[in-house]
Amino acid sequence: MARQLRWWIAAPLGACLAIAIAYLPPRPMPLLGQRFFRVFQTFEPPTPYRLRVQELAQRYRITSFELTMREYGEAMRTELDRRRALELPGPTVYFAGPDSLSDSARSLVRALLGTAWSQLGLGASKISVGVVVRVVFDRPPGGESPAHMPAADAFLLPDSTNRATCLAYVPIIYWGRAGVLRQIHPAPSKELAELLRNGLGTCAYFAAFGAPGHDIGRWLESRHYEFALDPWGLRVPPESTRAGSLLDEDKPWFWSFVYRYQPGAVECMAGRADACRRTAVAGGSRDLVPVVSAERQWWKPPSLAGADRYLADLVDDIGPERFGRFWNSELPVDTALATAMRMPVGEWTRRWQATIVPPIRLGPVAPPSALVLATLLGVAAVVLVMLTATRRQVR
Amino acid sequence: MSVRFCAVVVTCVSVSQTLAAQSRWDRQVDARITQAGATLQGRAYRLAGLVGRGTLNTGESATFAITLPAGAETALTGVCDDDCADLDLSLSTNGYDIDAARGGGNAPIVRVTTAAPTTYTVTVRMASCRVNPCWFAVGVFRQALTTRPPSR
Numbered sequence: 001m002a003r004q005l006r007w008w009i010a011a012p013l014g015a016c017l018a019i020a021i022a023y024l025p026p027r028p029m030p031l032l033g034q035r036f037f038r039v040f041q042t043f044e045p046p047t048p049y050r051l052r053v054q055e056l057a058q059r060y061r062i063t064s065f066e067l068t069m070r071e072y073g074e075a076m077r078t079e080l081d082r083r084r085a086l087e088l089p090g091p092t093v094y095f096a097g098p099d100s101l102s103d104s105a106r107s108l109v110r111a112l113l114g115t116a117w118s119q120l121g122l123g124a125s126k127i128s129v130g131v132v133v134r135v136v137f138d139r140p141p142g143g144e145s146p147a148h149m150p151a152a153d154a155f156l157l158p159d160s161t162n163r164a165t166c167l168a169y170v171p172i173i174y175w176g177r178a179g180v181l182r183q184i185h186p187a188p189s190k191e192l193a194e195l196l197r198n199g200l201g202t203c204a205y206f207a208a209f210g211a212p213g214h215d216i217g218r219w220l221e222s223r224h225y226e227f228a229l230d231p232w233g234l235r236v237p238p239e240s241t242r243a244g245s246l247l248d249e250d251k252p253w254f255w256s257f258v259y260r261y262q263p264g265a266v267e268c269m270a271g272r273a274d275a276c277r278r279t280a281v282a283g284g285s286r287d288l289v290p291v292v293s294a295e296r297q298w299w300k301p302p303s304l305a306g307a308d309r310y311l312a313d314l315v316d317d318i319g320p321e322r323f324g325r326f327w328n329s330e331l332p333v334d335t336a337l338a339t340a341m342r343m344p345v346g347e348w349t350r351r352w353q354a355t356i357v358p359p360i361r362l363g364p365v366a367p368p369s370a371l372v373l374a375t376l377l378g379v380a381a382v383v384l385v386m387l388t389a390t391r392r393q394v395r
Numbered sequence: 396m397s398v399r400f401c402a403v404v405v406t407c408v409s410v411s412q413t414l415a416a417q418s419r420w421d422r423q424v425d426a427r428i429t430q431a432g433a434t435l436q437g438r439a440y441r442l443a444g445l446v447g448r449g450t451l452n453t454g455e456s457a458t459f460a461i462t463l464p465a466g467a468e469t470a471l472t473g474v475c476d477d478d479c480a481d482l483d484l485s486l487s488t489n490g491y492d493i494d495a496a497r498g499g500g501n502a503p504i505v506r507v508t509t510a511a512p513t514t515y516t517v518t519v520r521m522a523s524c525r526v527n528p529c530w531f532a533v534g535v536f537r538q539a540l541t542t543r544p545p546s547r
Contacts, residue, residue, distance in 0.1 A: 211527035
């Protein structure tokens with residue numbers, strides 16, 4: 001074979017290979033496209049030493065938070081007992097931190113929490129709820145969160161030492177910004193009402209349905225109650241959850257964030273019911289702590305997109321009575337969920353997931369734009385070869 | 396006179412405060428104990444006190460120790476709030492069950508007659524509670540000793 005002919009065969013093959021590497025999955029986005037979003041790719045996986053340090057720091061924060069919350073719980077004990085004895089509906093509210101909050105602001109917070117309580121259909125409950133509200137007006141020196149407390153809602157759940165009290169911690173952080181509670185005579189705002197309502201979070205489930213059954217409780221605890229962070233009756237549409245999870249498919253970072261989820265979650269987004277079931281009922285961490293935090297870590301997504309509202313949407317779908325039977329069930333998680341949903345867990349979860357994230361396509365399929373470009377390049381290569389061949393001269 | 400009057404007032408105030416601080420579920424348990432007492436009174440049992448009370452979730456259990464004197468026949472009854480469907484009760488000593496009531500509803504009763512003062516372990520298990528936790532209590536009822544006429 002002539003040397004030149006070999007070159008002409010190798011060159012198109014090499015070009016095809018380059019196109020294949022650039023456009024075919026598993027990367028859902030062309031290499032050129034990815035380069036623009038390098039900001040999300042630059043985080044190297046942490047070293048084992050760093051992971052250990054982070055784990056220890058996390059344990060310290062949890063213990064510190066638990067201790068502080070138990071102190072607040074003791075301070076609220078008399079009022080909690082009084083409300084329980086008199087069967088007064090609503091949570092006990094405790095204001096932590098500096099006493100710079102006006103009396104009317106405190107009354108407003110109490111009133112909004114009382115309204116949220118009745119909107120959730122809660123009355124006098126077996127498990128009382130204490131809400132610790134901490135309003136932070138100014139940024140503390142060094143930018144740390146106050147007294148190493150979480151910067152998002154967190155909960156100290158009932159345990160063997162105190163089975164009948166659930167404590168919620170609701171930080172309202174202004175850090176120099178203007179806010180309703182800064183005013184001397186504050187007026188109720190929708191944002192503040194939503195913030196306080198969501199602050200009841202996991203405790204709302206305990207107040208409404210009691211402590212979960214054995215298997216359900218272990219399942220939720222192992223997953224740090226990630227499915228029960230938002231109370232039901234959400235007025236937030238799924239679209240806003242989508243945007244909050246950075247899973248808006250119109251945005252250029254969509255695929256980058258999709259692939260931050262675990263494979264099971266990605267499969268579920270693609271509408272695979274079996275993966276949805278596996279991901280939903282899977283057990284989580286063995287590190288069981290009575291503290292639940294709603295703090296978001298954007299680099300560490302939940303097990304399913306929009307997991308915070310999974311059980312909230314389930315309550316809205318099947319009603320509180322049926323949900324209560326599930327919550328207190330002693331059946332295995334899978335069976336209890338399927339009984340409550342009246343359909344396979346995977347199917348319900350698949351449908352629910354589709355309301356959060358429009359189903360994505362997975363598999364070895366190149367995007368149409370890439371196909372067109374590849375075809376054009378191929379045609380160009382063939383035309384170039386033909387033109388060269390027509391001008392070939394035999395010596 | 397005045398000291399006695401003050402003591403009565405203090406007792407009344409403390410009792411009323413205790414009652415006032417009770418929750419609906421505590422009151423349900425107290426009502427059940429009273430009801431059990433009324434039932435057992437017909438068999439000459441009288442309430443001698445509570446071994447223990449508290450809250451349990453489904454599947455959880457609690458143990459209490461009780462020392463019973465010799466001679467009298469004693470009945471222990473477990474009671475629980477309205478959400479409780481099944482409560483188990485057992486009485487054991489040295490690891491051996493003396494009597495047990497399991498799977499029989501929400502008012503189990505165990506009985507024992509002691510020949511000598513003995514310390515027993517009372518185990519109460521919440522077998523089924525519709526809304527966790529369920530409030531429970533275990534009451535001790537002793538049979539009043541019947542006095543027989545002296546024989547000649």
